[in-house]
Amino acid sequence: xxxxxxxxxxxxxxxxxxxxxxxxxxxxxAEATPESTYTRAAANDIMRKKTGNTGLLFGQIGxxxxxCPVDCKFCSFGETHTGFQGxxxxxxxxxxxxxxxxxxxGDLYCLWLMTMAEYDLDxxxxxxxxxxEVAPPQTLLYTNIGDTDYETFVKLKEAGAxxxxxxxxxxxxxxxTLTPExxxxxxxxxxxxxxxxxxxxxPIGTEHTPEQMVDHIxxxxxxxxxxxxxxxxxxVPGTIFTDEITNLRLAQISAVNALAMLALEPxxxxxxxxxxxxxxxxGGNSICAETGVNPRDTEADTAKSRGLDVTACRKMLWQxxxxxxxxxxxxxxxxxxEYIAQCEKTE
Numbered sequence: 001x002x003x004x005x006x007x008x009x010x011x012x013x014x015x016x017x018x019x020x021x022x023x024x025x026x027x028x029x030a031e032a033t034p035e036s037t038y039t040r041a042a043a044n045d046i047m048r049k050k051t052g053n054t055g056l057l058f059g060q061i062g063x064x065x066x067x068c069p070v071d072c073k074f075c076s077f078g079e080t081h082t083g084f085q086g087x088x089x090x091x092x093x094x095x096x097x098x099x100x101x102x103x104x105x106g107d108l109y110c111l112w113l114m115t116m117a118e119y120d121l122d123x124x125x126x127x128x129x130x131x132x133e134v135a136p137p138q139t140l141l142y143t144n145i146g147d148t149d150y151e152t153f154v155k156l157k158e159a160g161a162x163x164x165x166x167x168x169x170x171x172x173x174x175x176x177t178l179t180p181e182x183x184x185x186x187x188x189x190x191x192x193x194x195x196x197x198x199x200x201x202x203p204i205g206t207e208h209t210p211e212q213m214v215d216h217i218x219x220x221x222x223x224x225x226x227x228x229x230x231x232x233x234x235x236v237p238g239t240i241f242t243d244e245i246t247n248l249r250l251a252q253i254s255a256v257n258a259l260a261m262l263a264l265e266p267x268x269x270x271x272x273x274x275x276x277x278x279x280x281x282x283g284g285n286s287i288c289a290e291t292g293v294n295p296r297d298t299e300a301d302t303a304k305s306r307g308l309d310v311t312a313c314r315k316m317l318w319q320x321x322x323x324x325x326x327x328x329x330x331x332x333x334x335x336x337x338e339y340i341a342q343c344e345k346t347e
Contacts, residue, residue, distance in 0.1 A: 005035045008259075009042040017262035020218055026256050027210035031249040043255035043283030050267040054332055055322040056286035057313055058271065059102040060112040060144065063127055064089040070117040070146070073175040073240050074203050074233050077116065081238040089123070095130050098291050102310055103135040105343040107325050107333050109269075109286070110140035112165055117146030117178075125159045132160030140328035142198060147178065147186040153193035162328075163196030170201070170208055170216065187223075199225040200271065203233035204253060206243050213253060217260050228261055229271030229286065230254045251282035258283030275313070280320035287313045314340050 008022045018026065029035040066087040067079035076082060090098070102108055113127055124145065131141055140162040148156075153164070168183045169176065187197060199220045201213055220228045232250045235241045245253075254272045261268050272284030280287070289310045308316075317325060317335060324332040333339070 001038065002029075002035050005029075005038065009038060012042055012046060012259045012262060015262060018256075018259050020214055023214045023217065023256050023260050024210045026259075027213060027253065029252075031246060031252045036248075036252045036255075039259070040251055040255040040282035043258035044281050046262065047258050047267075047270060047283050047285055051269075051285060051326075052324065052332070053322055054285065054324040054326050055280070055317040055320070055335070056109040056269050056271070057107060057310060057317070057325055058110055058112065058286060058288040059108050059310060060114055060288055060290045061090070061095065061098050061102070061131075062291070063095070063113055063115045063124070064119070066116065068116055068118070070177050072169075072177075074171075074205075074236070076236040076238065078239070081240075090127075092126070092130060095127050096134055099131045099134040102289060102291070103139050105310070106136045106138060107314075107327055107343075108135075108139050108310065109326055109328050110142050110163070111135060112142045112144045112288075114144035115146075119145055121152060121155070125155065128156060128159040128161055138327045138329035138331065140196075142196075147182050148189060150189040150192050153190050153195060157193055157195055161195060163198060164190040165198045165200075166190060167200050167202060168216075168219075170203060170205070170212060197223065197225055198227040198229070198271075199223065200227075200229035200231050200273075201253070201257065202229070202231035202273075204230065204245060204250065205233040205241060206245055214256075214260075217257055221260065221263050224264060225268055226266070227269045227271060227286070228257060228264075229273065230257050230284070231271075231273040234274075247276050247278050251278040251284070254279050255283040275316060277316065277320050280316065280322075285322070287316060289313045311340070311344055314343065 008018050026039050067082050068077040069079055071078040071080055141160050142163045142165050143161050144165045166187050168180045172180045201216045230253050232245050235244050258270055269286050270284050271286035272279040275287035289308050322335055325335050326332050
């Protein structure tokens, strides 16, 4: 066992966050080494103490799809490589049904409404209003949309949005036609409009270095985000990417992210995508159910393919040892087999 790693982890367990250089050092070890194993164990212990052994349930509804001119090279919607033809748009009744299915038990922390980089504002506002009408008040609503100006974010907040998922992604400007500056401008517009910000280190590929990943992690700390996730890149058929990191490597990255976030008070929530038991015992504590279109899938409804439903997510959190789930209003619900069974019976 590397002595420097022992020292970093000992200090972290005493509530002292690792430095940027120490995070790079931790990510320099292969995922199946003792150093990685101990890093994941320390992060798991710290995250559970900081959160009271609490996990989060997220949900995402993909509202519409068409070949996208922004053409991100890792996204199944990019117009130069997509297998989708024409346009798919969820109607009001379908949106209402999907929102009800995700939120009926009241323990979904937040619901993302995802649309394309270019979107119809009237359609999106209508979808937000439907979601706010159907979802219980404790479920937060987050937008997952393209670059947007301040005035539009004001309208989205008035329609029911609580926050925004918007990220400067790894490879922004290289594998996308967007710029980091434009993405940051959108984040600044959302903050100015009074919306909360969720951040994520994504989409992580085999080519990304520890330095690149740690740079993003520390920018998240500078922004004082309340949600700081990690997500690996999925090799979607038709895109230029055919390789991916292992789930164990993603868990290692999640662990280093969790240790670094000791620098923030309050301690943020830590999504991991796609979640599995390894990641949820390595510092990650939030899992996302998905339905509708998905940029990491070639099915028109990811619920029939990659996407998990809320029940499956709830069971995974319980299997990973979480004692509670937290609602959007901060109320914690005890996570037990009996509670899970009760939710499954709910119509």
